[in-house]
Amino acid sequence: MSRPLRVAVVGSGPAGIYASDLLMKSGQDVAIDLFEMMPAPFGLIRYGVAPDHPRIKGIVMSLHKVMEKPELRFIGNVAVGRDVTVEELAPFYDAIVFSTGAYGDRDLDIPGADLPEHRGAGEFVGFYDGNPNFQRDWDLSAEKVAVIGVGNVALDIARVLAKTGDELHVTEIPDNVYASLKKNQATEVHVFGRRGPAQAKFTPLELKELSHSPTIEVIVDPEDIIYDEAGEKARRNSKTTDLVCQVLEGYAMADRTDAPHKLYIHFLESPVEILGEDGHVTGLKTERQELTGTGQVTGTGKFTEWPVQAVYRAVGYKSDPIDGVPFDSTRNVIPNDGGHVLDPDTGAPIAGLYCTGWIKRGPVGLIGNTKSDAKETTEMLIGDWTSGALTPAEHPEQDAIIDFLREKNIDFTSWAGWHRLDAAEKALGEKEGRERHKIVEWDDMVAHARYKDGDHDTTAG
Template sequence: MPRPLRVAIVGAGPAGIYAADALMKSDVAADPGVSIDLFERMPAPFGLIRYGVAPDHPRIKGIITALHQVLDKPQIRLFGNVDYPNDISLDDLRSFYDAVVFSTGASADRAMDIPGIELEGSYGAADFVSWFDGHPDVPRDWPLEAEKVAVLGVGNVALDVARILAKTGDELLPTEIPANVYAGLAGNKALEVHVFGRRGPAQAKFSPLELRELDHSPTIEVIVNPEDIDYDEGSISTRRSNKQADMVASTLENWAIRDVGDRPHKLFLHFFESPTEVLGEGGRVVGLRTERTALDGTGNVTGTGEFHDWDVQSVYRAVGYLSAELPKLPWDEQTGTVPHQAGRVVENGGHLASTYVTGWIKRGPVGLIGHTKGDANETVANLVEDFRADRLPAPAQPAEQAVTAFLEAAGVRYTTWDGWYRLDAAERALGAAEGRERIKIVPREQMLAASEAGTESAPGA
């Protein structure tokens, strides 16, 4: 009887889990069968959902329910707290699996090349998101001394950053935020948050629902300058062809014409302001300089030569995420992705045998979480085609227990899917004690201990 197709997926966020789901729905799942192992450097799965989505977005976090159903399948195993390439290399993976799919996503901040961006008080949005989402590998404290804050960018991450900065700690207390994050937000001094976009309302990358959520807080007054509501032929065309862009523009128009209320925290959405310099004094941020822009007829903008200095004491850049280069794989510095053809990793003009990519490491950090399903389906379809055509080199040690033995011999303290259930129960118990659904456990050692609780011997211990 032929053995099952053995596949390793590196990264257990949405992209990796969608790839596992696509494999389970492919024809190989029935004949000859499929055996899938997901390797995740964090002790817990779910990647971006757990560590990249704001805690006051329970609707988006509800995606975990669907991902949970995939990981519950017996053909799928989770190896958490396993780092590629330090704990397991590409050569190691090839020795255990017919194919390797990389779905490592993007978690770093894209650089922004303007003077002063390196000053104290200038931050990357990804770092701030990691802090308020309780990532175990970032500092427990965050400086929140600024009364006036600038956020650069007009995407959903910028909205998350602005909203968290503008909300009170008590508003966020019912969520899963850990004690250190609540303490930091409770002492947050921000009274004004200014969000800056280089182009106009029709070019903003907000999703309509996320934008409208800004106005739901009883403490946040959202303000749009009527002078920033402007459209050219390109903008009008965008609104006609893109329902979401039209809904965003309509929401901004409504906010621009209403009277300013008396909610204590002011959140300004500025358009046609291109950041040109972060102003500093004594090595710290003391302001932001922008150049006023104007539409050129195509939906793009040009500078007007009119500059304005804004009184802010900190700056957060939310201009995009960047993937980390993966050792042993080709790399495109310009796009921050692995070169590929429809998910097949390409090196020197040919397919790097048995090696595939999906998600943001494949196409760049754009689109919503659900868009990674299409990536996964394309990649898996080509993986299955290569398997059927006998293009995948046979692994030297295909038995499921071989990789387990390897990790244990190397002393890797890995977590499992059963371990996630234990960690999940521990976090829910912490929350229940305070009348909340969950309180996230932050320190890695505590996550590992909760994952191992009640087991006779911890994996790899």
């Protein structure tokens, strides 16, 4: 066939961009449309990482380079499954890859979880990252706060809660976020993990960064630094695990300081109830655990009540289903065999549909896992195309999908439009002595990034 392989990738976070990059590097002539429900690209890189994370700039730069390639076309402000059905999209492409990630919060099934001051990590991250799908202000009147979870998201939340608004104002946070953080009353933040330090999912650099703020003292109880046989083995087998344990040991041995904000990291404490009075959070009840030798824990029957006024759960994200695509509501993933979307009734692949990233395997792992996911999926896709297993698109012309979106009166955005939005955010930041001032109102983003004739003229097709 003389024309390029036409692929729609749904979701412009790292998973979707890595899949696009691998398709372009496959040796196959390809033309890719990268669909995104938000007006701006980059998914959780833009809307899921704490604003004071310096290394994110490097990741965004590498993603930018991929997005600039002429074989790739960005089409934003289009929610596949809502604005455009999968059935409507299919005739324009030989294959569709779903890489929509995970934004929702997993539930915490303990008594008191319905109290209003118990919130999910994703909600708070969406707030402080200026995601227009989330609320614009946040009640930060709690002086003592609990964060449940021992991964990097829990660290991000704890660090943002423990810092001052002025410390974070130098980042790209919007005005509404700064206004809320300025009123933050938290002086104690308690992070709780059910297992021991060797089982924590922190990465060493993120853990070290906690103490970089002059307003934060990190406190670890030396009695929580316990390793069983599995923990010692994990330290021997993983440099990352060993480094995490070393950092925690350093915090446990450090002298106390007069920093105004205390950030406690507790291990071997399993939350069993969120305590409340008059409909509001008054504490968190945990049960002390002991290691079993296998890295798992068992309860001791000893309970502690921690006086806190707010509880955040950082126990994992979960993906949302896409209308018209099979979904495993137990695992919160698209059923798949490593790349192909599977029919839940027959277990057979659905021709032309693929998935990658967290919507494929669940919200675990780091960037390296996302890249290996994309490699597995794209190799399946290319193999199906070269073997003739895919049904060719009915309307493979480059402009066919653009004409269709216009006919549906969808106000979509473009990559050139992202450059206009990017420039506007940087200009706002420059006025304030910051690198960027994030624009958060949906209509304002669309106004800057809206598709204009000629925006996609450099795209291969």
